[in-house]
Amino acid sequence: MTRTHxxxxxxxxxxxxGSGTSGYKAYSRDHVIRAGSKPEIPGSSDPAFRGDPARYNPEDMLVASLSACHMLWYLHLCATNKIVVEDYRDHAQGVMVETADGGGHFESVTLRPRVIIAAGGDLALAERLHAEAHAKCFIANSVNFPVRHEALVSYSAAS
Incomplete structure (x- = not known):
């Protein structure tokens, strides 16, 4: 059965x-993103494109979406496989290429999750579950560029 969301x-x-988009430098790229009653997300463009560096840009959000989707699938798979994750951090990086016509595209995103599991957990399985999380990630399955993962899984120091 196929479900849609x-x-x-x-x-x-x-x-x-004050003057709308009357000139390239006449307007701010600032915006807000809303989804229902959730907190607003302050957005702008990348500073390279006259954006506010204190606000999230669409490129940040795309990389973060890929990272969060992978993490959520990974945590689910660990829970169902009796692997206790105690800490998960990812330093994801996306590479975007500008084209001569002023457009561009993402070339790749690399996820670098650092995962700590409780003693007694199956370390090899915990490492393999990253591949399954990648295969199931809704966002990674929706983009037309490679999403790689360089995961590191280790036991808790308290173990």
Whole structure:
């Protein structure tokens, strides 16, 4: 049985500085992202494109979405396989290439999860579950560039 899910977000540009988009430098790239009653996310463009470095940009959000999706699948798979994860941190990195026409695309994203599991857990299985998490990740299955993972799994120091 196939199930479908629907997601909605509202993006509101807040960067009109009085003259709209009358010139390339006349407006801010600031915006807010809303989804239902959840907290707003302050957005902008990448600073390379006149964005506010204190706000999230779409590229940040794409890399974070891939990382979070992988993590959530991984934690689920560990739980169902009786592997107790005590800590999970990922330093994900995406590479985007600008093209001569001013456009661009992501070339790749590399996830680098560092996972600590409780003593007695199956370390080899915990390592292999990253491949299964990758295969099941909804976001990774939706992009047209490679998403790699360089996972490191170790036992808790308290073990």
């Amino acid at each position: 629907s997601y909605e977000a509202e993006v509101i540009w807040t960067g009109n500085q």
